[in-house]
Amino acid sequence: TYWVVDFDTEEIIDLHIENNEHKINFNKHIKERKYSSVIELIYKGIAADNFNEDILDYFTIDTIREKLSENKQYIVPLNLYLDKENIYQQISYTKVDLVDKKAFIVATRDITDNVERERLLRNELAIALEKAEKASEAKSSFLFNMSHDIRTPMNAILGFNEMAAKHIDDKEKALD
Numbered sequence: 001t002y003w004v005v006d007f008d009t010e011e012i013i014d015l016h017i018e019n020n021e022h023k024i025n026f027n028k029h030i031k032e033r034k035y036s037s038v039i040e041l042i043y044k045g046i047a048a049d050n051f052n053e054d055i056l057d058y059f060t061i062d063t064i065r066e067k068l069s070e071n072k073q074y075i076v077p078l079n080l081y082l083d084k085e086n087i088y089q090q091i092s093y094t095k096v097d098l099v100d101k102k103a104f105i106v107a108t109r110d111i112t113d114n115v116e117r118e119r120l121l122r123n124e125l126a127i128a129l130e131k132a133e134k135a136s137e138a139k140s141s142f143l144f145n146m147s148h149d150i151r152t153p154m155n156a157i158l159g160f161n162e163m164a165a166k167h168i169d170d171k172e173k174a175l176d
Contacts, residue, residue, distance in 0.1 A: 002107040003038075004096070010035040010061060013103060035061065035106070059091075064104060068095040077111070088115040 004014040012033040017023040030037050039059045057063055058076045067074035074093040079086065087110065094105045167173035 002105055004103050004105050005035045007061070007065065007102045007104060012038070013098075064093050068093060068104060086112070088112045 001017045001019075003012050003016065005012055012035060015026075015033075017026060026038075030041060039056070064074060072094065076091045076093075078089045078091055080089055090109045090111045092107050092109070094107070096103050096105055164174045
C-alpha cells in the first residue's frame with residue numbers, strides 16, 4: 001500500500017492498495033481523504049494497545065516534515081490488530097517534489113513474517129545459549145573435579161619419588 005500526501009493540505013493525492021479487502025476497509029472507515037484521517041483510524045481503531053499519544057507524535061505532519069528535512073526517508077515500525085490478529089507494519093515516508101506542490105509518499109509493508117521469524121530465531125538462540133552455558137558449567141565442574149582427583153595421587157607419587165631419590169643409596173629405604 002502507498003499513498004501520496006500533499007504536505008500543505010494533508011490531502012491524499014493518490015492511493016494504491018493492492019489488497020481489495022484492505023481497500024474496502026480503508027474507504028469504509030476514512031471520512032475524508034486526509035492524512036490525519038488515516039492516522040486517526042489507525043490510532044482509534046486498529047493500533048495495538050501500546051499505541052499511545054507519545055507514539056502518535058511519530059506520525060504527525062510536523063514530525064514527518066522535520067524528519068524528511070534531515071533524511072531522505074523516515075521509517076516507523078507499527079504493531080496493529082486486524083481481525084484479532086497481530087500484524088506488524090513498516091511505514092516509510094519519502095519526500096517528493098511534484099510540479100506544483102511538495103508532497104510525501106507513505107508506503108506500508110507487512111513485516112509480520114519477518115518479526116515472527118526473528119522472534120523464533122531469538123528463542124532458538126536463547127535456548128542454544130542456555131545449553132552452551134550449561135555445557136560450559138559442566139566442563140568447568142568436570143575439570144575442577146578431575147584436577148582435584150589427579151592432584152591428590154600425583155602429590156603422593158611426587159612425594160614418594162622425592163623420598164626414593166633422597167635414599168637412592170639405601171636400597172631398602174628406597175623400596176619402602
